[in-house]
Amino acid sequence: MKDNLKINLKIIASAFVSADSKCETLDEKRLVPKMMLRRRLTRGAKIAIYLASEVGYRNERIIFGSAYGEVKATVDIVESIYNKTLLSPTAFQNSVHNTPASYLSILSQNQAEVTTVSDLFDTSLSVLKTGAVKALRGDRLLLLNVDAFSFEGVEEINSCEVSKLESGVALLVEVTEEKPNIMIENIKNSEISPSLWQMLEIYNKSKELEKPIVEVVI
Amino acid sequence: MNIKNKNRDVYIESMSACCSVGDSSEAIFNATLLGQSGVKKHQGFLNDKTDSAIGKIESSRSFDSLIIESIEKILSESNLKDFSTTFLAVGTSVGGMAWAENQFIKDGGSYKNIKLEKQSIHSIAHTIKQKFNFKDSITFSTACTSSSNAIIFAKELIEVGAYERVLVVGADSISYTTVNGFNALGVLSAEIATPFDTNRTGMNVAEGIGAILLSSTPSEIKLVGVGCSSDAYNITNPHPKGEGAKLAMQNALKSANLNPNQIDYINAHGTGTVANDSAEGKAIEELFPHNPPVSSTKSITGHTLGACGAIELIISSMVLKEQTIPKNFNLKTKEIESLNLPQKSIKKEINFVLSNAFAFGGNNVSLIVQKVYDER
Numbered sequence: 001m002k003d004n005l006k007i008n009l010k011i012i013a014s015a016f017v018s019a020d021s022k023c024e025t026l027d028e029k030r031l032v033p034k035m036m037l038r039r040r041l042t043r044g045a046k047i048a049i050y051l052a053s054e055v056g057y058r059n060e061r062i063i064f065g066s067a068y069g070e071v072k073a074t075v076d077i078v079e080s081i082y083n084k085t086l087l088s089p090t091a092f093q094n095s096v097h098n099t100p101a102s103y104l105s106i107l108s109q110n111q112a113e114v115t116t117v118s119d120l121f122d123t124s125l126s127v128l129k130t131g132a133v134k135a136l137r138g139d140r141l142l143l144l145n146v147d148a149f150s151f152e153g154v155e156e157i158n159s160c161e162v163s164k165l166e167s168g169v170a171l172l173v174e175v176t177e178e179k180p181n182i183m184i185e186n187i188k189n190s191e192i193s194p195s196l197w198q199m200l201e202i203y204n205k206s207k208e209l210e211k212p213i214v215e216v217v218i
Numbered sequence: 219m220n221i222k223n224k225n226r227d228v229y230i231e232s233m234s235a236c237c238s239v240g241d242s243s244e245a246i247f248n249a250t251l252l253g254q255s256g257v258k259k260h261q262g263f264l265n266d267k268t269d270s271a272i273g274k275i276e277s278s279r280s281f282d283s284l285i286i287e288s289i290e291k292i293l294s295e296s297n298l299k300d301f302s303t304t305f306l307a308v309g310t311s312v313g314g315m316a317w318a319e320n321q322f323i324k325d326g327g328s329y330k331n332i333k334l335e336k337q338s339i340h341s342i343a344h345t346i347k348q349k350f351n352f353k354d355s356i357t358f359s360t361a362c363t364s365s366s367n368a369i370i371f372a373k374e375l376i377e378v379g380a381y382e383r384v385l386v387v388g389a390d391s392i393s394y395t396t397v398n399g400f401n402a403l404g405v406l407s408a409e410i411a412t413p414f415d416t417n418r419t420g421m422n423v424a425e426g427i428g429a430i431l432l433s434s435t436p437s438e439i440k441l442v443g444v445g446c447s448s449d450a451y452n453i454t455n456p457h458p459k460g461e462g463a464k465l466a467m468q469n470a471l472k473s474a475n476l477n478p479n480q481i482d483y484i485n486a487h488g489t490g491t492v493a494n495d496s497a498e499g500k501a502i503e504e505l506f507p508h509n510p511p512v513s514s515t516k517s518i519t520g521h522t523l524g525a526c527g528a529i530e531l532i533i534s535s536m537v538l539k540e541q542t543i544p545k546n547f548n549l550k551t552k553e554i555e556s557l558n559l560p561q562k563s564i565k566k567e568i569n570f571v572l573s574n575a576f577a578f579g580g581n582n583v584s585l586i587v588q589k590v591y592d593e594r
Contacts, residue, residue, distance in 0.1 A: 092399030097359035102579025118339035156329040
């Protein structure tokens with residue numbers, strides 16, 4: 001059996017945000033001065049834009065991850081279908097998984113590659129693996145992992161009983177040949193959706209290190 | 219630490235597809251040559267009870283079974299015993315949405331029986347991994363470029379030496395969400411789409427599966443170039459001058475180390491909407507002064523959303539295998555007169571084909587495949 005490729009990523013900056021139901025400190029008016037655009041943003045998009053700002057994003061390529069996607073828009077659509085009412089065009093255009101990363105690219109006029117992955121509870125790991133392979137080109141990348149799933153009826157599907165219904169992690173990374181000092185141990189966090197665990201673990205460990213470097217096994 | 223250069227070429231070892239016009243790559247390609255569209259009028263999908271023209275697979279088997287059959291075909295045509303050393307890259311825009319809608323309706327508007335592994339974007343990979351053992355997997359979901367982005371990542375994995383083989387599966391089934399959603403945006407046609415036609419009436423939502431086994435082992439078709447870009451313009455409308463589309467095609471050409479005049483045929487994204495066709499047409503016109511033949515095969519297959527990148531790369535590979543360019547079925551009056559939009563299929567020497575896919579959020583991907591004559 002061939003050995004797995006290992007790629008080391010230097011964590012240049014990291015950020016994390018979470019809230020029981022709604023993150024209140026996303027600095028929206030400053031970050032999105034145009035009101036029309038600000039009003040169209042989904043919760044996931046607002047969190048992504050805030051986290052990007054926190055890590056000093058400067059139009060890097062973006063690898064975005066979300067396990068559940070645009071839950072509010074999806075719920076609006078499904079309920080319209082059930083009630084046989086007209087669908088909201090805004091809900092539909094905002095319902096795809098790459099919505100937050102797309103709004104970030106529009107806001108920052110970033111024409112670079114943007115890709116989105118979604119692997120339920122492995123989403124965070126998928127963001128890291130995708131980012132690590134793409135980082136081999138040598139540029140800095142923005143890795144984002146956001147889930148916002150606060151809606152009426154969420155308790156029916158929240159089988160993990162996660163208490164933070166909005167959360168997100170951002171890592172600004174680049175590939176390095178230096179030795180890693182962070183190994184992913186799959187540390188659990190009962191408050192946060194499991195879809196964010198590995199990136200949250202890296203964020204937490206990075207805070208304790210002067211020069212954090214994580215090993216990503218492909 | 220193990221940084222490797224991109225030193226390995228990537229080939230299509232095997233491919234399989236299923237959509238409204240057929241359940242094999244050959245059947246779908248023949249339909250494009252013969253002008254046999256799988257798009258038909260259906261009632262019952264739109265909330266307002268009007269007809270919608272959609273590309274639905276007419277089969278007694280479930281969509282999940284069709285995905286499994288497509289992968290079984292790939293396995294039987296390859297030299298593999300199983301997929302235990304293969305990476306799975308899935309591309310889907312709606313995942314298990316159709317299942318979730320039906321469950322929600324069945325339960326009288328309750329979420330209590332919505333299972334994440336069946337509803338989520340990951341549901342396609344979940345279904346596949348119930349049947350086959352893959353070493354690892356990642357699902358890409360960038361709306362209509364989902365499988366195109368999966369193909370890009372597959373190529374990168376092979377190039378850096380992480381895997382010898384990657385199976386890409388693009389799959390999206392018809393859902394009330396997509397049919398009603400595109401209707402809400404005012405772009406859903408009640409007739410078979412007519413991409414690039416002055417009198418176009420919009421696009422056709424469709425379902426489909428495209429499975430491609432990419433490998434470092436030389437074969438008849440080589441994936442030589444990939445390029446992507448973001449419009450950075452609008453969440454649904456493409457840049458009106460096609461700036462993002464042009465950048466993705468330029469990046470693909472750069473990646474393949476090709477000049478624009480080496481492209482022999484372009485399989486356009488060509489959805490049949492005014493905004494897409496106009497932007498893509500302008501970008502092609504500007505970037506390819508030698509005026510290569512361009513056609514959209516979506517009037518045959520419909521727009522298979524997240525699967526279209528994989529399905530249309532399969533059609534593009536069939537173009538290279540058969541050395542025949544499909545016509546623009548249903549095109550009567552060209553909107554952009556200067557575009558070379560063949561109204562009959564063309565038999566000619568074709569070495570390089572470029573295939574486009576564009577998505578919500580201004581997510582653009584272009585892929586280039588080459589006919590290989592002497593590398594086996």
